Amino acid sequence: xxxxxxxxxxxxxxRWRTGLICAxxxxxxxxxxxxxxxxxxxxxxxxxxxxxxxxxxxxxxxxGRATAQDSPAFYKAESLYQYIDGGAxxxxxxxxxxxxxxxxxxxxxxxxxxxxxxxxxxxxxxxYAAERSPKYKFAxxxxxxxxxxxILNFLQGxxxxxxxxxxAKAGTLLDQFARILSQRIGGTLTMPSLLAxxxxxxxxxxxEQYMRKDPLGHSFLAPAYVVAYVWGKEESKLVxxxxxxxxxxxxxxxxxxxxxxxxxxxxxxxxxxxxxIRAKNSFEGSVIARTQGRYLIVVVNPPQNGAEILxxxxxxxxxxxxxx
Numbered sequence: 001x002x003x004x005x006x007x008x009x010x011x012x013x014x015r016w017r018t019g020l021i022c023a024x025x026x027x028x029x030x031x032x033x034x035x036x037x038x039x040x041x042x043x044x045x046x047x048x049x050x051x052x053x054x055x056x057x058x059x060x061x062x063x064g065r066a067t068a069q070d071s072p073a074f075y076k077a078e079s080l081y082q083y084i085d086g087g088a089x090x091x092x093x094x095x096x097x098x099x100x101x102x103x104x105x106x107x108x109x110x111x112x113x114x115x116x117x118x119x120x121x122x123x124x125x126x127x128y129a130a131e132r133s134p135k136y137k138f139a140x141x142x143x144x145x146x147x148x149x150x151i152l153n154f155l156q157g158x159x160x161x162x163x164x165x166x167x168a169k170a171g172t173l174l175d176q177f178a179r180i181l182s183q184r185i186g187g188t189l190t191m192p193s194l195l196a197x198x199x200x201x202x203x204x205x206x207x208e209q210y211m212r213k214d215p216l217g218h219s220f221l222a223p224a225y226v227v228a229y230v231w232g233k234e235e236s237k238l239v240x241x242x243x244x245x246x247x248x249x250x251x252x253x254x255x256x257x258x259x260x261x262x263x264x265x266x267x268x269x270x271x272x273x274x275x276x277i278r279a280k281n282s283f284e285g286s287v288i289a290r291t292q293g294r295y296l297i298v299v300v301n302p303p304q305n306g307a308e309i310l311x312x313x314x315x316x317x318x319x320x321x322x323x324x
Contacts, residue, residue, distance in 0.1 A: 218256070243296065257279065
């Protein structure tokens with residue numbers, strides 16, 4: 001695979017291989033774009049600053065004496081569909097800001113680097129988590145990384161970085177590129193702080209998600225963190241729905257109770273905490289739920305010790321936020 005046709009083909013291969021959200025690339029040659037926002041100079045200056053920062057991550061020297069092929073391409077919210085047609089919507093859901101795309105060549109290795117600036121670490125995590133599976137092969141890189149043949153994607157700060165390569169030594173070069181990018185991004189290598197407060201025992205590793213839309217199929221629960229747990233052959237989900245304040249969390253609990261009363265059954269469960277509920281229906285199964293400060297805590301398909309998990313999580317969230 002060589003030249004411009006080879007580079008476009010490699011991009012298509014990368015999207016097919018990750019294949020969870022993005023479908024296909026737009027046909028034809030991708031041209032560099034530097035769109036300027038239409039709502040004033042301050043935003044345009046911020047955009048220019050972000051692009052400069054992104055370019056600095058790919059400054060020379062680079063591993064394998066890799067050289068850039070053509071000019072870098074920038075994509076904004078309004079143009080992202082031109083690069084990942086059919087897959088842009090989910091990035092926009094997580095407040096995507098800017099994508100820097102650049103092709104490189106090192107010997108017989110062709111490499112594609114895509115750096116997505118998501119604006120905030122939690123949105124970068126949300127987008128990264130939406131495209132990874134606990135079944136993937138993970139690497140010790142950045143906050144978290146996963147890889148397969150010719151693919152290496154990782155999360156760090158407010159960036160989601162996706163690398164794809166072809167050629168006999170592509171795997172080595174992908175790793176080297178990822179590590180120098182991670183070094184240049186810097187910062188602390190931590191998951192969203194709330195996740196550290198959730199129970200570790202029985203947690204399905206790499207199952208954590210941050211959902212901006214319709215957690216458990218309910219818009220009123222967004223945004224929320226969702227984590228899977230396994231007891232024997234049974235899987236449960238712990239959902240932390242984040243409201244603006246305690247009143248908002250209680251309103252979400254009331255909406256959840258209303259939903260189950262209309263579709264199944266819902267009863268008060270004072271032993272789980274003030275205002276707590278137990279509920280079930282034929283298509284969502286059973287849940288237990290309570291609030292803690294601005295958080296609504298829901299355990300879906302709770303195990304026998306579900307009450308303990310619910311209340312332990314609530315106590316951890318008190319320590320995290322100081323909310324009562």
